[in-house]
Amino acid sequence: MNSLSLLTGFVLICLTAAACADGQPAQKRTSRLQSLGEVKALEIKPRALKIRGWKTRNDTKVLFVRTTDLPMFDIHVSFAAGSARDGDRSGLAATTFSLLNEGVPGKDLSAVMATFDGLGAQWDMEIDHDRAMFSLRSLSDPAKRLPAISLLTQILSEPLLSEERLAPVKHELRAALSAEQAEAGYQALQRVKTLLAPDSPYSLPVYGTESGLSAVTRAHVEDFHRRYYAARHAQITLVGDLTVAQAQAISLQISDALPTPPDAFLASATASPSALQTGHLELAQQQQTHIVFAQTSVPRRHADHAALYAAGQILGGGSNNRLMNELRHKRGRVYDVYGANINWAGGAGLVTFTLQTGNSVSAGTAALVRDMLNEFLRDGPTTLELEHLKRRLANRNVLDSASNRQILARLVEINRYDLPLDLDYTVQQVLRLTVADVKNAMDRHLSADRWVSVTAGATVEQQPLPEPEAAPVSEADESMCRADTGFVAS
């Protein structure tokens, strides 16, 4: 399925009638909402989107979905040119990345920006540890499209990388670094990464370090561009009002212009954790303490990824997950809980749960979160929890292919992680899971003694965590109201 020679795959919103029927909401049996009982298993006309994939003659991997309703298109180009490839000069990848749009033959930075503005095009760029990413949203009218694509191609393939712009770019990166370092949440996550990978570029900021940035020269940048902005390591993703021929021409135009060095590609760095598993950052001005729990997980393409994704969702996804129910709905201690699976060294994943609470209850809250995480690792999800998740995902998969932007996001993910050409792939995998599948996957990959946890906030006298105001509801009663003197449920 993942072979690009296969080229196409049909994507249907709701693959089978059975999947639609699975979407019936849990509350149907008990809710007082009349309409829930009346929902017909109406046939949803699936949006038939064809994913086309190809490789250019220089080995750039391209994915494309054609939508013709609006006179616009999106293009996303990415390179394996993230900060994990900095080598000895931390900040080299970010400097190269930032210099790309600072000038091309005939246009300085101002002219580049004014050109995109004048075409009505929207330009965006982003870098992480693994990849440098560039995206352009443009009108599809050739008078707008052609100059926009030409400029994009020049930025990626013919950047001036001038000595003159090197110093300003380093200034910007230093400013971005200090802005990040002013954020407690960023600092906490950074400390987690340091504990997990003390000797790896994954524990260093994407924008580099002060000493690393100082050491970067124009020659280093030019070499980095030649080596890592190579056609064979580029990925192009397109969505919108283009014909297949136009999309292919665009991909060739870009790919043909990119450097094609001999493949001296270095594997991305890996990481081994330190012995320390907890940390605290003292931030005296903070009203809240940020709490992060993290543990390394499996790569995106791993057979257990879907099961661990489901586990993460049940614990910390959506707005009615285990942690939110306990910490927000019952106790009022947090505004939000954020569960994520982020990219990590060696292509692995990093499971994180992040929340913020008042400084005076931070110790009690962190202890409660640890207990809840470990209880979940020990017992696994309940049948009700997994059913709720499946319904939610089966019902919401129509969202993934509704707009060009959403299609692009899914397609970029498919391109990046070399997933099957199916916008609905992860959902379909989750729908097949059993409670035992989730529990077994957690047993294989996660462990109560491998959590790394960090707090970032002000140290104050600790209060015991108050008991929930509302009596906790047992699972069997989940859809019933708690005892309520002011109102009798009908």
Place this chain on the structure above:
Amino acid sequence: MDTLCSRMLLFLGLAPFMTLAATPPPTHQFTLENGLQVLVREDHRAPLVTSQLWFKVGPADEAPGQTGLSHVLEHMLFKGSSKTCADEASRILESIGAEESAFTYADATSYQQTLAPRYLGVVFELMADLMSTAHLHADDLSTEMAVIREERHLRTDDNVNAAVLEHFSALAHFANSYRTPVIGWMHDLQQVDAGELRHWYESRYAPGNAVLVIVGDVTLAQVQPLAERYFGVLAKRSVPRLPSPVELKVPGERQLTLHREVPAAQLLMAFNVPGLATAKDPRTVHALRLINAILGGANGARLQQKLMFTDRVFNRIDTVYNQMTRGDSLLLLTAELADPPLTDLAGAQARVWAQIDALRTTPPSQEELERARTQLIAQQVYASDSIQQQARQLASYPTIGLPWRLLDEDAETLAKVTPEQIRDAAALWLTRERLGVAHVHKAAANE
């Protein structure tokens, strides 16, 4: 740059939007007997629909001492009603796959759900119930107020940029109620009263004070009976008077000096200008939108080109103008000085003034105006990609008492603005006596 060439491109640029504008998507409007206004826009690209219920109430309507009440109500709506237990509404929406959010804006509160069209009836029944029978129990309120205080810490108190902007907004809006922070002042959040909350709910969530906007893969024939069935049964109630938050004719020049733990010194400037609902002549508003785009609303705008990319006075600089306000608005500039600074805040402000003065005295070139216009028109095309954004745009008109058809006429209106009108609007509105300024100095962490 080749001027002739780019001007030609720009004229061509109007074509796609004009095509869209000539055949706007089918849009229907009706009003239920109880006064609820309903807008339905058909967009059949994907089997999806968004339902947005907007109430004309926000912090701009709140009395001193009760700030934050509209946002508290937005939270408390999900804490039980005649047909739902506490938090059940959220669980039901989640299980039917809705992407759901509730938002409090300066003068509106909105509940938005996006999901498969077959569940539209569920959303209607739920929202009709929440807007008419919410419990708002005092014991739930105390738990939820703790959540909201944590939300305020997260969004504002521990976020220096947001805290600075909140502080400055209270000065920039001198004699109008937009000075109230959306989440409310912390001292008011310590003393929210359940009785006052109930009064706010009963007086503001009347059907006649609300607008329901539906965009997606539905027809009028599907939506109208559902709306009648679930919302039509709600009793007609009196509708509150909606005061327009207008500014003094001459608010006067104001300055605020702050010392904060910012990574680099910041300059904020705001001009008191009209919004679409308060402008005597709507052309003023369209000129101001273009002024914003020319001055600092895009990466290729004057302030960015001159003061960020070339002279490197600022690390970042942006301007923003939101014309969709019930009352008067601001043209707001936020900027961060380069570090180490090239000049002090007063010097940086003088550099910005030089750019503003240029706009006040010299009309922009036709080419520069077209560039700004193309951006605004392209943004409208891009907005059509999202049914949620379409619904938000449609809702923004009736919410401030204007006809939604203005949205479909927007490109034509923008096309009529001339370079001279840009200069005249800049000269009239971007004056010192309409200006509020904040200088934010870098404070050490231990101060």
